[in-house]
Each structure stands twice: as structure tokens, then as C-alpha cells.
Amino acid sequence: MKIKHYPGKAVDASLSLDNDSAMGALYEANWLQAHHQHHRAPTQSTLSRQPSNAGSSSFLLDGISALSKYQMTLENIRRLEQQAQDKRIVSAIKELNGYRPSALQHHQQQQLDNGWVAEEETEAEEEQLGEKPKTGNAPTPTAANVNHYVVDPTERQRLPRPRQQLSVKPPSLRRSQTMLQHPPPSYVTLRAPKSKPAQHNSSNSSSAYSTFSSAAEDRQPERVICQQPLRLLQPPTEPPPPPPTAGSKAARAFKPLSRSQTSVQRYATIRMPNHSASFCRATARAAETPDIRRHSLEEALQGLQLEEQLPVAATEPVVSRQPERHTSRHISPGASSNGSAKDLNGEGFCIPRPRLIVPVHTYARRRRTGNLKEQSANAQEEDVTSDGRVEVSREGKYLSTLSGAKVLGELAILYNCQRTATITAITECNLWAIERQCFQTIMMRTGLIRQAEYTDFLKSVPIFKDLAEDTLIKISDVLEETHYQRGDYIVRQGARGDTFFIISKGKVRVTIKQQDTQEEKFIRMLGKGDFFGEKALQGDDLRTANIICESPEGVSCLVIDRETFNQLISSLDEIKHRYDDEGAMERRKINEEFRDINLTDLRVIATLGVGGFGRVELVQVNGDNSRSFALKQMKKSQIVETRQQQHIMSEKEIMGEANCQFIVKLFKTFKDKKYLYMLMESCLGGELWTILRDKGNFDDATTRFYTACVVEAFDYLHSRNIIYRDLKPENLLLDEKGYVKLVDFGFAKKLQTGRKTWTFCGTPEYVAPEVILNRGHDISADYWSLGVLMFELLTGTPPFTGSDPMRTYNIILKGIDAIEFPRNITRNASNLIKKLCRDNPAERLGYQRGGISEIQKHKWFDGFYWWGLQNRSLEPPIKPSVKSVVDTANFDEYPPDPEGPPPDDVSGWDKDF
Numbered sequence: 001m002k003i004k005h006y007p008g009k010a011v012d013a014s015l016s017l018d019n020d021s022a023m024g025a026l027y028e029a030n031w032l033q034a035h036h037q038h039h040r041a042p043t044q045s046t047l048s049r050q051p052s053n054a055g056s057s058s059f060l061l062d063g064i065s066a067l068s069k070y071q072m073t074l075e076n077i078r079r080l081e082q083q084a085q086d087k088r089i090v091s092a093i094k095e096l097n098g099y100r101p102s103a104l105q106h107h108q109q110q111q112l113d114n115g116w117v118a119e120e121e122t123e124a125e126e127e128q129l130g131e132k133p134k135t136g137n138a139p140t141p142t143a144a145n146v147n148h149y150v151v152d153p154t155e156r157q158r159l160p161r162p163r164q165q166l167s168v169k170p171p172s173l174r175r176s177q178t179m180l181q182h183p184p185p186s187y188v189t190l191r192a193p194k195s196k197p198a199q200h201n202s203s204n205s206s207s208a209y210s211t212f213s214s215a216a217e218d219r220q221p222e223r224v225i226c227q228q229p230l231r232l233l234q235p236p237t238e239p240p241p242p243p244p245t246a247g248s249k250a251a252r253a254f255k256p257l258s259r260s261q262t263s264v265q266r267y268a269t270i271r272m273p274n275h276s277a278s279f280c281r282a283t284a285r286a287a288e289t290p291d292i293r294r295h296s297l298e299e300a301l302q303g304l305q306l307e308e309q310l311p312v313a314a315t316e317p318v319v320s321r322q323p324e325r326h327t328s329r330h331i332s333p334g335a336s337s338n339g340s341a342k343d344l345n346g347e348g349f350c351i352p353r354p355r356l357i358v359p360v361h362t363y364a365r366r367r368r369t370g371n372l373k374e375q376s377a378n379a380q381e382e383d384v385t386s387d388g389r390v391e392v393s394r395e396g397k398y399l400s401t402l403s404g405a406k407v408l409g410e411l412a413i414l415y416n417c418q419r420t421a422t423i424t425a426i427t428e429c430n431l432w433a434i435e436r437q438c439f440q441t442i443m444m445r446t447g448l449i450r451q452a453e454y455t456d457f458l459k460s461v462p463i464f465k466d467l468a469e470d471t472l473i474k475i476s477d478v479l480e481e482t483h484y485q486r487g488d489y490i491v492r493q494g495a496r497g498d499t500f501f502i503i504s505k506g507k508v509r510v511t512i513k514q515q516d517t518q519e520e521k522f523i524r525m526l527g528k529g530d531f532f533g534e535k536a537l538q539g540d541d542l543r544t545a546n547i548i549c550e551s552p553e554g555v556s557c558l559v560i561d562r563e564t565f566n567q568l569i570s571s572l573d574e575i576k577h578r579y580d581d582e583g584a585m586e587r588r589k590i591n592e593e594f595r596d597i598n599l600t601d602l603r604v605i606a607t608l609g610v611g612g613f614g615r616v617e618l619v620q621v622n623g624d625n626s627r628s629f630a631l632k633q634m635k636k637s638q639i640v641e642t643r644q645q646q647h648i649m650s651e652k653e654i655m656g657e658a659n660c661q662f663i664v665k666l667f668k669t670f671k672d673k674k675y676l677y678m679l680m681e682s683c684l685g686g687e688l689w690t691i692l693r694d695k696g697n698f699d700d701a702t703t704r705f706y707t708a709c710v711v712e713a714f715d716y717l718h719s720r721n722i723i724y725r726d727l728k729p730e731n732l733l734l735d736e737k738g739y740v741k742l743v744d745f746g747f748a749k750k751l752q753t754g755r756k757t758w759t760f761c762g763t764p765e766y767v768a769p770e771v772i773l774n775r776g777h778d779i780s781a782d783y784w785s786l787g788v789l790m791f792e793l794l795t796g797t798p799p800f801t802g803s804d805p806m807r808t809y810n811i812i813l814k815g816i817d818a819i820e821f822p823r824n825i826t827r828n829a830s831n832l833i834k835k836l837c838r839d840n841p842a843e844r845l846g847y848q849r850g851g852i853s854e855i856q857k858h859k860w861f862d863g864f865y866w867w868g869l870q871n872r873s874l875e876p877p878i879k880p881s882v883k884s885v886v887d888t889a890n891f892d893e894y895p896p897d898p899e900g901p902p903p904d905d906v907s908g909w910d911k912d913f
């Protein structure tokens with residue numbers, strides 16, 4: 001990069017920086033990066049002027065490969081440079097190449113010839129527009145007709161794009177790419193005012209890096225650094241392009257828009273680079289998440305270690321906002337330091353600004369007089385600082401004076417628009433310039449790195465792990481990273497919400513404000529890889545909980561907009577059910593009813609069953625004969641002896657929260673010195689095992705009904721990442737209607753997302769091979785046991801049965817294919833059993849992409865009325881006889897416990913029970 005010296009004169013600078021050789025370094029840094037990316041995803045492609053209709057990634061790679069070529073050319077230049085001792089040769093080489101690779105130059109020349117091209121316009125349409133000079137007649141800029149002093153964007157006006165083409169929001173990387181295909185907004189139109197021949201354009205026109213030097217006093221009004229379109233100020237120096245012929249597509253697009261319209265449309269529809277798009281979305285979210293920081297130009301530059309060379313003053317909070325439609329004739333770019341949408345000219349339109357590029361207060365500052373001349377005169381009287389000073393004006397009206405390290409000229413590049421203001425050097429100043437291509441390269445490189453980072457991260461998030469690579473890339477493209485500080489409300493209950501979040505760093509607290517109190521109830525903590533915000537998007541847009549940043553070091557989230565969420569994410573099973581809090585709230589309410597009941601209020605009616613730790617009694621609450629409950633009584637000493645403390649705690653937690661009609665509800669727990677107690681809903685239809693024992697086996701339809709009940713229970717549990725691990729007919733109880741419910745959650749466990757568990761537990765005939773082999777297991781072990789249950793219900797015996805557990809394990813390890821299926825198992829049933837009992841847990845039906853719905857859709861369930869099951873309108877195959885709430889006829893009789901009461905245990909391990 002060369003220092004552009006502005007002797008109170010005017011040279012266009014797309015973006016101003018300094019440092020002599022930074023340009024080469026920038027290119028190099030970019031291309032090393034881009035090249036690296038290129039190798040990660042190799043593709044054969046060339047730079048094409050019109051975008052291909054391929055997807056975003058190939059489009060992106062087109063650009064990368066073309067850019068790699070430039071890099072190679074650049075390296076050639078550098079090599080030549082090193083060889084050439086004579087400085088003049090060096091600069092000649094640079095001039096020759098426009099300090100950029102020849103391929104690019106060639107391309108730009110083409111672009112220059114063709115004028116602005118709306119992406120989907122055809123060549124023919126361009127010609128109709130009269131915009132595109134006929135081949136061969138292209139005006140080539142020469143030293144004579146071009147200088148570096150005045151930007152005259154009117155020379156090559158850009159037509160508004162047809163709306164329908166531009167409303168498509170391309171992914172960010174594609175956007176970056178697209179920008180590479182547009183001609184720079186200013187270099188191509190460098191032109192000296194006719195009356196003033198260029199003074200310093202010693203060699204040629206194409207380089208933006210020539211050094212200029214002259215005295216500040218030479219300043220002339222037209223010597224601006226960059227200039228807003230002159231057509232706004234004066235008649236164009238050349239006739240405007242002829243309007244397109246009536247009726248053509250281009251003519252429809254070529255509506256002579258008012259300036260305000262043009263700007264609004266431009267903002268809304270132009271292929272904005274990543275950056276500007278981020279800005280738009282950030283604005284939309286600002287109310288919800290005020291503290292949003294994002295990748296910015298500054299960050300991009302910092303990434304290239306330009307920090308010291310580019311002292312971009314950009315630490316002030318910048319509040320960006322979207323433009324408002326207005327009817328005024330003027331566009332008044334500007335933003336106030338307090339962030340309100342204040343218009344410098346009082347006419348209500350602010351150019352959207354990428355954050356952090358230029359401090360807003362600079363733009364908002366305006367001299368009281370608003371008089372350019374007076375201002376300039378004053379400025380001249382003031383000291384010439386070593387940095388120099390420039391004046392920003394618009395339509396002749398003074399806007400501000402910039403001095404020191406300021407960035408300017410980025411808008412036209414970012415938004416592919418004409419210069420939005422005129423910048424005039426009012427003292428001698430040195431500006432550092434980044435040429436358009438380089439600037440875009442930086443943006444693209446940042447985009448590429450970001451995309452790779454995000455895609456990798458998404459792959460590590462369990463809910464996304466099964467998504468295809470291209471889907472992940474699509475998501476990465478539209479992600480935005482946001483940061484919050486401890487205590488920030490990322491989401492506020494009741495607010496309107498439009499976004500979906502994935503936590504990439506830190507922890508957040510979920511709270512819900514209860515209806516009748518002001519208090520916020522703690523619900524859970526969420527951490528890295530967890531998501532939130534889906535409920536508002538699935539429901540009526542209102543946030544259903546508060547999400548508060550909890551980590552002292554802050555929280556980072558990746559934010560996804562509604563459109564992407566709907567297209568790519570909303571259908572994932574886990575998204576639908578992960579935080580089904582309505583149920584949890586309802587459960588809490590139900591449990592509240594039992595708050596005042598004590599152990600002494602319960603009256604034992606009969607014993608329902610005997611489990612590993614004690615008995616289950618049918619009880620009634622004193623004074624209430626209308627209902628009965630099951631009270632599970634567990635010996636504390638025995639729990640400790642068998643080291644089941646943790647399992648018992650988890651049983652209490654899961655059963656106490658579960659709100660599923662296929663799972664037995666736990667209402668309240670008690671404890672004394674000897675026992676732990678669980679007060680549950682009673683299921684008086686008896687155990688499914690008892691019915692099976694009596695019947696021998698079930699037919700296909702009966703088995704289907706009970707299996708379906710278990711599928712529903714698993715759907716509930718698995719969507720919450722809870723593994724059950726003890727499926728068997730003994731743990732399936734019939735209610736008085738004949739629907740089965742899962743009971744005994746002693747082995748159930750809530751898994752961390754994406755994690756496995758290793759505890760060897762379950763019932764030998766039902767355990768999956770990976771449990772036996774201690775390879776770690778997760779919810780897929782439940783699908784295995786579902787297959788076993790189906791087999792047992794259809795035949796009366798589980799498929800893997802040995803005379804002792806070790807023999808049983810051996811049979812299990814031989815696999816389902818070694819099992820002979822009796823004839824009464826239909827082909828569809830055996831097909832489903834085999835799909836559930838795959839040796840490889842990842843291959844089991846229910847565990848794959850479609851989740852548990854794959855089981856529901858299996859042929860064996862064809863015609864099964866799932867909805868009827870869910871709303872309990874489906875007639876169960878077996879209707880148990882339950883005469884009253886204390887009828888225990890469906891249970892076996894159990895003699896009193898021969899062991900007598902256990903010893904006391906007051907160690908306190910059960911304090912949370």
C-alpha cells in the first residue's frame with residue numbers, strides 16, 4: 001500500500017489507511033488464507049462475470065480459485081520487484097499491473113466496459129438498457145482523460161436492480177463473491193474536471209497508489225478525496241445513458257426513482273456484503289439484545305495484524321439503525337451519537353453504517369453555521385495537524401471535519417453505491433488507502449474463516465450433528481455472533497422474538513415469571529452447545545422465558561434468523577420437545593396439591609408389588625376415599641448397600657417432573673430414618689407382565705398397542721435426553737382404562753447432550769450389546785430393548801434368554817440374526833424388531849435422522865391411529881376390570897416382609913430427597 005498524499009487536494013480513496021507496503025502484505029495474507037480455504041474444499045472453476053446458478057458454495061469457490069490466480073500473479077510481481085533494483089522499474093511494474101494481478105485488471109477492464117450489471121440481467125438486456133457500450137467502443141481510460149483527483153460517479157451510473165432478483169438474500173460468502181464481480185465504484189470514473197488538467201497523474205490512470213504531493217494552499221473546490229454523485233449537484237459531464245426501450249424488463253427496472261427511494265431500495269436489496277447484512281439483522285434485534293458486537297471491518301483488519309498501522313478509532317458504541325422511508329428529496333446520511341435516528345438535514349434518512357467503522361459522533365458533529373465556505377475558511381486558519389484534516393460535505397453542505405485516525409470511503413464499497421458524501425482535504429494530509437479488491441478480499445477472507453469456524457462448531461452441537469454439510473454451511477453463512485455480559489437479559493419473557501440462539505461460550509440461566517407473583521422462578525442452566533429461542537418462533541412470537549447471561553466472563557451466542565430457522569432447523573425432533581415447560585409447569589401445579597400431605601395422613605390399603613428395595617402399597621389420604629395412590633417404600637440401608645443413592649435421586653427427579661400420560665406420575669416424596677417414600681398415581685390394571693403370563697403371548701394388534709404406548713413414553717423421554725434403561729413387561733402398568741404407563745425409573749438418567757453413559761444396568765434379557773461390552777450407551781439402548789419387548793409380547797419369551805445372565809449376554813452378543821423368529825411373528829413385525837435390535841446402536845431405527853418418528857412410520861404401524869392413542873380415544877385391546885379405587889384384584893398377593901424393619905440411616909445422603 002502506498003501513502004496517498006493529499007495536498008489539500010482530491011483523490012478518491014475507497015478506504016483510507018496508510019503504510020507503504022501494507023497492500024502487498026494484505027494481499028499476501030489474504031491469499032494465503034483464501035488459498036488455504038481453497039484447498040480445504042477444492043473445486044475447478046474460473047471467475048465468471050455472471051454468477052453461475054450453482055449453489056452458494058460453488059459460487060464461492062469460483063471466486064477463491066480466481067483470487068488464487070491473482071495471488072500468484074502478485075507473487076510474480078513481488079519477485080520481479082525484488083530483482084529490480086531500480087525503483088522506477090518497480091513502480092513501472094506496479095503501474096503496469098495496477099498493483100493488482102493482471103487477471104483482475106483484465107476482468108475489471110471488462111467490467112468497466114460493461115458497466116454495472118444487475119446479476120440476473122442478460123447481456124441482451126444490458127444492451128437494451130443502453131448502458132453497456134458496444135464491444136469495441138469501450139472507452140478506455142487514458143492518462144489524458146482520467147486523473148485521480150475527482151471522483152465522478154455520474155459518468156457511469158448504476159441502474160436500480162429489478163426487485164425480484166434482489167430480494168433474494170444470498171448467503172454472506174456469496175455476497176462477498178458477488179462484490180468481486182462488480183467494478184469498483186470510483187476508480188473507473190476518475191476524471192479531471194475539464195477545466196483543470198491533472199497535475200499529478202504522472203504516469204497512468206489505473207493505479208490508485210500513486211503518490212501525490214502539493215501544497216495545502218493549492219486546494220481547489222473540486223479536489224475532493226471522494227465525491228458524492230455529481231449529478232446531484234450539477235449536470236453530468238457526459239450525457240446520461242439513454243433510458244431503456246419501453247416494455248423491456250430493464251425498463252421496468254429502470255424507474256426513475258427519487259433519491260430517497262433509490263437509497264431505500266439499495267439498502268434493502270443490493271447484494272450487500274456480509275458486513276452490511278449483519279448490520280441489518282442486528283438492528284432488527286436491537287430492542288431485544290442491546291449489546292451486540294459483531295465481526296466488523298476493524299476486526300477483519302485486526303486479524304491481519306494491521307492494528308498498529310490502522311488506528312481506527314472505533315471503540316464508541318455505535319447504534320445502527322435501518323433507514324426509514326421518507327418523502328424528502330434529500331438523503332441525509334448521519335447518525336447521532338446517542339443513537340437516535342437523527343437526520344443531519346432534518347429529513348429523516350440515515351445511511352446504514354456498519355458498526356465500528358467510523359465513530360458515529362464524528363458524523364453527527366456539525367458546525368452551527370452549516371456553511372461550507374465559512375467552515376473551510378475557519379479550518380484553514382487553524383493549525384495544520386500532522387495527520388491532516390478532511391471535510392465531509394453533502395450537496396455543498398458542510399457535515400463534519402475529520403482529523404486524526406478516521407476511516408472513510410467505506411460506504412460506497414460496502415453497499416456498492418455511489419459515494420454518499422464528498423470529502424475534501426482541507427489541510428495537507430496523508431491517507432492510507434485500501435483498494436477495493438483488497439478491501440473485499442479482507443471481507444471475504446474473514447467470511448471464509450468465520451464460515452469454517454461456525455461449521456466446525458455446529459458439527460459439535462448434538463442437535464446438528466446429523467445435518468448435511470451443505471446445510472451446516474448454509475446455517476453458518478447466516479449466523480451472527482453476539483456477546484453478552486453477566487446479568488444481561490438475552491431474551492425477555494413476553495418480548496417479541498424473531499431469532500434462535502445457540503450458545504457457543506458461557507452459561508445462561510432460564511427463568512420464568514409465574515403468573516401471580518413478580519418472582520422469577522429458576523428453570524435450568526444452559527451451556528455451550530445448548531440452544532434457546534425456538535418457542536417464540538414456533539408459537540406466537542412471544543418469548544416464553546427469560547434467558548439471562550450467567551457467566552462472569554460473558555456469553556457468546558450464534559444467532560439464526562427466523563427464515564433460516566424455519567427452513568433448516570425447526571423440523572428437528574429435539575427442537576420441538578427439548579423444553580416442554582408447559583408440561584413441567586402443569587406438573588408443578590399438580591405437585592403443589594400434595595404439598596401439605598404428610599406420611600401420617602396416608603392409610604395403607606394393600607400391597608401392590610414388591611421391588612428390589614421394598615414394597616409398593618396402595619394408600620389413601622385420610623378423609624379422601626375418592627382416590628388412591630401407590631406408595632413406594634424403599635429401605636435406605638439397602639439403597640446404600642447397593643450404592644443406588646444416585647439412581648434413586650434421579651428417579652425422583654425424572655418421575656417428579658415428567659408430565660406424560662404414558663409415564664406414572666410421582667406427586668410427592670417423604671423420608672424417615674429407615675425408608676424413602678414415593679407417592680405416585682396408582683395404576684390398578686396391574687402389570688403387563690401378569691397379563692402376558694396369563695395369556696402366554698399377545699397377537700400383533702395387542703402388541704402394537706402396548707408397543708405404541710412405550711414409543712410415546714420414549715418419545716417424551718428421549719426428546720429430553722432421558723434414557724430409561726429398564727424396559728420390560730414388569731415395568732409396564734395398566735391403568736383402569738387399559739393404557740400402559742412406564743413405572744420404575746430407578747435406572748433412568750438424564751444425559752448431557754451428545755454424551756453417553758457407562759453404568760452397567762438393566763435386566764439381563766433386555767440389555768443392549770454395547771451395555772454388555774461397556775462401550776458406552778445412550779438412548780439407542782432403549783430402542784434395542786423396545787425390539788426385545790416386541791418379541792417377548794408376541795411370543796411370551798424374550799429373544800435372548802439363557803439359563804443365567806452370562807449365557808444370556810453371550811446370546812445377545814451373537815445378535816438378532818442368530819435368533820429364530822417363531823411363525824406367529826409377522827414379517828413386518830420381525831422387520832421392525834430386527835431394525836430395532838441392530839448391533840450397531842447408530843443403525844437402530846429411532847436413533848437415526850428422522851428420530852422416533854421413523855418407528856411410528858414403520859410398516860408394522862401402518863394404519864395405527866397414533867392420534868387416537870395420544871388423545872386416549874383409541875380403544876385398548878384389553879380392558880382390565882377395576883371395580884373401585886381400592887380394587888387390587890389385578891395384583892398378586894404378597895405376604896408381609898419376612899425381614900422386618902431395616903436399621904436406621906441418618907447419614908444425611910438423602911437430604912435432597
Ligand SMILES: Nc1ncnc2c1ncn2[C@@H]1O[C@H](COP(=O)(O)OP(=O)(O)OP(=O)(O)O)[C@@H](O)[C@H]1O
Nearest residue numbers: 608609610611612613616630680681682683730744
Ligand atoms: N404406581 C403403581 N401402581 C400400581 N402398582 C405399582 C405402582 N408402582 C409399582 N407398582 C407395583 O410394584 C412393583 C414394584 O415396583 P417398582 O418396580 O417400582 O419397584 P422397584 O423396587 O424399583 O422394583 P425393581 O426391583 O423391579 O426395580 C411393580 O412391578 C408393580 O407391580
Ligand SMILES: Nc1nc2c(ncn2[C@@H]2O[C@@H]3COP(=O)(O)O[C@H]3[C@H]2O)c(=O)[nH]1
Nearest residue numbers: 333363392408409410411412419420421
Ligand atoms: N454519508 C456520509 N459519509 C460520511 C460522513 N462522514 C464521513 N463520511 C465518509 O465519507 C465517505 C464518502 O464516500 P463513501 O460514501 O464511500 O463513504 C463515506 C464515509 O466513509 C457523513 O456524515 N455522511
Ligand SMILES: Nc1nc2c(ncn2[C@@H]2O[C@@H]3COP(=O)(O)O[C@H]3[C@H]2O)c(=O)[nH]1
Nearest residue numbers: 510532533534535536543544545579581
Ligand atoms: N418456556 C420455556 N423455555 C425454555 C425452558 N428452558 C429453556 N427454554 C428456552 O427459553 C427460551 C425463551 O425464549 P423462547 O420462548 O423463544 O424459547 C425458549 C426456550 O428455548 C423452559 O423450561 N421453558
